[in-house]
Amino acid sequence: MKRRTKRIRRRNAWMLTLLILLILTSISGFIFIMSQVENSNNNTPQEEIEKEKAREAKRVVVINEAHQLVKGYYYQEAIDLLKSDSEIFNDKMKSEVKKIEDFMIELKPYIGRIEHVFFHSLIVYPELAFGPNSSQPQGYNYWMTTALEFQRMLPLLMERGYVLVRISDLYDVDSLGNVTKKDVYLPEGKRPLLMSIDNVGYPENRKKEGFASRLFINQNNEVSAMIRNLEGLEIESRTAEVFPIVDDFVKENPQFSYRGAKGLLGITGSWGVMGYDPKIASEVTTAKVIVQRLKETGWEFANHSYTHADGKYFSENSTLEGIKEDTQLFKQWITPVIGESNVFIAPFGITLKGELYQYFIDEGYAFYLNVDRRSQPKILGKSVLMPRINLDGFVMNKDKEYINQHFFDVDKVYDDRRPAFE
Numbered sequence: 001m002k003r004r005t006k007r008i009r010r011r012n013a014w015m016l017t018l019l020i021l022l023i024l025t026s027i028s029g030f031i032f033i034m035s036q037v038e039n040s041n042n043n044t045p046q047e048e049i050e051k052e053k054a055r056e057a058k059r060v061v062v063i064n065e066a067h068q069l070v071k072g073y074y075y076q077e078a079i080d081l082l083k084s085d086s087e088i089f090n091d092k093m094k095s096e097v098k099k100i101e102d103f104m105i106e107l108k109p110y111i112g113r114i115e116h117v118f119f120h121s122l123i124v125y126p127e128l129a130f131g132p133n134s135s136q137p138q139g140y141n142y143w144m145t146t147a148l149e150f151q152r153m154l155p156l157l158m159e160r161g162y163v164l165v166r167i168s169d170l171y172d173v174d175s176l177g178n179v180t181k182k183d184v185y186l187p188e189g190k191r192p193l194l195m196s197i198d199n200v201g202y203p204e205n206r207k208k209e210g211f212a213s214r215l216f217i218n219q220n221n222e223v224s225a226m227i228r229n230l231e232g233l234e235i236e237s238r239t240a241e242v243f244p245i246v247d248d249f250v251k252e253n254p255q256f257s258y259r260g261a262k263g264l265l266g267i268t269g270s271w272g273v274m275g276y277d278p279k280i281a282s283e284v285t286t287a288k289v290i291v292q293r294l295k296e297t298g299w300e301f302a303n304h305s306y307t308h309a310d311g312k313y314f315s316e317n318s319t320l321e322g323i324k325e326d327t328q329l330f331k332q333w334i335t336p337v338i339g340e341s342n343v344f345i346a347p348f349g350i351t352l353k354g355e356l357y358q359y360f361i362d363e364g365y366a367f368y369l370n371v372d373r374r375s376q377p378k379i380l381g382k383s384v385l386m387p388r389i390n391l392d393g394f395v396m397n398k399d400k401e402y403i404n405q406h407f408f409d410v411d412k413v414y415d416d417r418r419p420a421f422e
């Protein structure tokens, strides 16, 4: 009896061992299969090191790109980019995300003055613009800025905290045309700057007076300027107009542009559109491609009147009939080239009143831009009356202290190739 029990016990022990062995082999087999599934391609240590190296290289690129986005005020986009590839997302990238999130929490809506500066086409060759064959050396000395001055201004404006923004970053217009102020969140010490360039057209005489001759798109798909140089040859220049100068500057200094904003081109019918005739089909085709590229790169367009003329159009004697005629001509010839715009830049900075001002609101222009060096934008009915300041020879001479205080040290900018100021 005892022996039998012993035999049975031994058999049971054997069976138990067998069972345990069976379970162990199945588990290890399963683990082995799973590990094969995970590292289906390769799993030698050397290859794993190489893979991690590649992931780390990718991380460096993505983190750099995210830093550039943050500089240009694209915060959420930077976070999205950091999180976009789960293969490379690790603790280091998590902490990058956290840094941006913490920074965003600290941002406050900007409170303070809104400055809107404006320019005309730049003087590239002062010896021509102010020379004996110039059509209006004094006018140019007053109302124009030289390319050298413009290039000197940008870093100084940036030092003062200015950041280019769009009007739509500062105001909302609803479907009924009601305009309201909108908060713009900028880091401490930064302040918004609006910029516009009037009369972006290049009449024949200007081409011989040291100004650019037209805009065009160069081999790198950049909007560039053509200019007739001192030898009379037409050449490309990246420093002959506001547009390539600003584009190149922002590329180097993304912190100078809020989410890619650049400036507004005020187009005038009688001057042509950026060097192209709006009444010649082939020129319209070329101009439209440039418009498209400018819009893609942060530039916007405004109606700066069709006639750019005084008398019944834009003067003390403006008539409703005159401005209606002007606006309809603009919509007929220029709007098809530049697209719709809700910004009107008044010629000569004139501020129309009463039904004349209302006419522009009714025609869909929510923003009426005039010229005034001190006042601030005001909401008037379903519009904003927005003053602008000209940073040109006149203002740098006649209002130097104000410019020193608000924008830059005039002595560091002023082009001494200008003739004496009267």
Ligand SMILES: [Zn+2]
Residues within 6 Å of the ligand: 198, 199, 304, 308, 347, 348
């Ligand atoms: Zn003008």
